Amino acid sequence: MNDKTRQAQAVRPDSSLGTRERIVRTTSRLMQRQGYEGTAIKQISREAGVALSSVYHFFPSGKQELAVEAVRHADQEFAGILREALAGEDDPADAMIACTRILATHLRDSDWLDGCPITATALETAGRVPEIQQAVTRSFEHWRGLVTEHLRHTGIAENDVLDLAHTVINTLEGAELAAQVSRSDKPLEIAGRHLARLINTYR
Amino acid sequence: MNDKTRQAQAVRPDSSLGTRERIVRTTSRLMQRQGYEGTAIKQISREAGVALSSVYHFFPSGKQELAVEAVRHADQEFAGILREALAGEDDPADAMIACTRILATHLRDSDWLDGCPITATALETAGRVPEIQQAVTRSFEHWRGLVTEHLRHTGIAENDVLDLAHTVINTLEGAELAAQVSRSDKPLEIAGRHLARLINTYR
DNA sequence: GTCTATACCCCGATAGAC
DNA sequence: GTCTATCGGGGTATAGAC
Numbered sequence: 001m002n003d004k005t006r007q008a009q010a011v012r013p014d015s016s017l018g019t020r021e022r023i024v025r026t027t028s029r030l031m032q033r034q035g036y037e038g039t040a041i042k043q044i045s046r047e048a049g050v051a052l053s054s055v056y057h058f059f060p061s062g063k064q065e066l067a068v069e070a071v072r073h074a075d076q077e078f079a080g081i082l083r084e085a086l087a088g089e090d091d092p093a094d095a096m097i098a099c100t101r102i103l104a105t106h107l108r109d110s111d112w113l114d115g116c117p118i119t120a121t122a123l124e125t126a127g128r129v130p131e132i133q134q135a136v137t138r139s140f141e142h143w144r145g146l147v148t149e150h151l152r153h154t155g156i157a158e159n160d161v162l163d164l165a166h167t168v169i170n171t172l173e174g175a176e177l178a179a180q181v182s183r184s185d186k187p188l189e190i191a192g193r194h195l196a197r198l199i200n201t202y203r
Numbered sequence: 204m205n206d207k208t209r210q211a212q213a214v215r216p217d218s219s220l221g222t223r224e225r226i227v228r229t230t231s232r233l234m235q236r237q238g239y240e241g242t243a244i245k246q247i248s249r250e251a252g253v254a255l256s257s258v259y260h261f262f263p264s265g266k267q268e269l270a271v272e273a274v275r276h277a278d279q280e281f282a283g284i285l286r287e288a289l290a291g292e293d294d295p296a297d298a299m300i301a302c303t304r305i306l307a308t309h310l311r312d313s314d315w316l317d318g319c320p321i322t323a324t325a326l327e328t329a330g331r332v333p334e335i336q337q338a339v340t341r342s343f344e345h346w347r348g349l350v351t352e353h354l355r356h357t358g359i360a361e362n363d364v365l366d367l368a369h370t371v372i373n374t375l376e377g378a379e380l381a382a383q384v385s386r387s388d389k390p391l392e393i394a395g396r397h398l399a400r401l402i403n404t405y406r
Numbered sequence: 407g408t409c410t411a412t413a414c415c416c417c418g419a420t421a422g423a424c
Numbered sequence: 425g426t427c428t429a430t431c432g433g434g435g436t437a438t439a440g441a442c
């Protein structure tokens with residue numbers, strides 16, 4: 001009756017990495033799929049292939065500290081995906097389509113398991129674990145900044161750019177959630193078209 | 204060091220309700236704030252003011268069955284909020300503003316704790332607990348249907364209405380998440396304006 | 407239906423040998 | 425740094441009296 005037994009897909013990262021890095025990556029992936037509360041340190045040590053004591057060696061103050069580090073890692077990972085999608089398209093409307101495409105691909109390739117890596121953790125800890133909430137807030141700001149930067153060279157007024165960056169990130173978040181739950185890329189495909197259309201009304 | 208001790212705001216529902224209803228409502232509220240994994244049945248019984256055995260009396264097969272019922276309750280609750288916001292405005296663009304306003308009010312009044320009641324649970328259980336995932340999927344479809352219905356009497360083509368309903372719900376989800384994490388109604392305010400603008404491009 | 411008590415397990419975290 | 429072993433507590437779930 002333990003839900004953990006439903007865990008299907010392996011998570012073990014490249015064994016050539018250092019121990020600390022393997023722990024962080026494994027934690028990040030598990031929190032992406034199961035959230036903060038649903039991820040046990042024992043499971044992390046098992047899936048990372050390291051001893052439990054090693055986890056506490058690198059993260060002496062425990063789970064919370066490790067979670068913050070995992071969110072920071074996820075921040076960089078997701079930023080890389082965004083940057084890649086945005087860099088390939090000069091036109092901002094095309095860039096939106098590219099973003100939703102790449103997110104859909106990642107989702108499908110992981111059998112709809114790997115959506116935004118921090119959303120589950122963000123919701124579980126909002127208002128209850130300030131250290132994690134702060135790391136989450138910084139990630140969202142970081143990602144929004146990437147979109148802002150991309151929209152800035154398009155002739156759109158600065159105020160509109162800042163507002164658009166909010167809605168771009170938030171709509172991507174919502175559409176990815178819907179795609180994950182419904183196991184379909186349709187929500188993302190629609191979101192891409194609508195974001196492109198919305199941006200074009202400002203040009 | 205127990206995160207549960209950070210639990211600040213009380214949750215206890217009206218004591219005039221039947222026991223079963225109190226259990227479901229308490230579960231729904233706790234899962235909204237802490238997710239599925241973060242919510243213990245012992246905490247539910249404590250906050251609902253009922254014996255642990257009563258929980259198992261009404262939900263003999265345990266936590267999962269109770270969670271499905273809680274998602275169904277949250278479905279109705281959130282649908283009520285949406286319906287209320289949509290019913291007050293004939294113009295669909297105005298209705299978007301009304302939706303984001305009412306969501307922002309609920310969030311602020313709960314000290315930014317009560318966002319979408321099922322998102323955290325949805326993400327934790329996606330791909331791992333099919334029974335819950337199915338209840339979540341139905342809720343999203345239900346809410347999307349309410350938006351579809353509202354947009355249908357506006358002269359917008361049926362295909363566009365169906366697509367718009369997706370993005371309306373998904374953008375509301377994403378903006379509410381961002382508002383909750385950043386403790387600000389700004390993401391929702393922006394989302395309202397952008398959804399109104401997007402809809403107006405179809406008229 | 408609700409009470410108390412408890413079985414059994416996994417949780418986060420720690421200790422001390424090596 | 426990693427090993428094994430373990431502590432105290434809380435997790436889900438159950439039993440049986442009332």
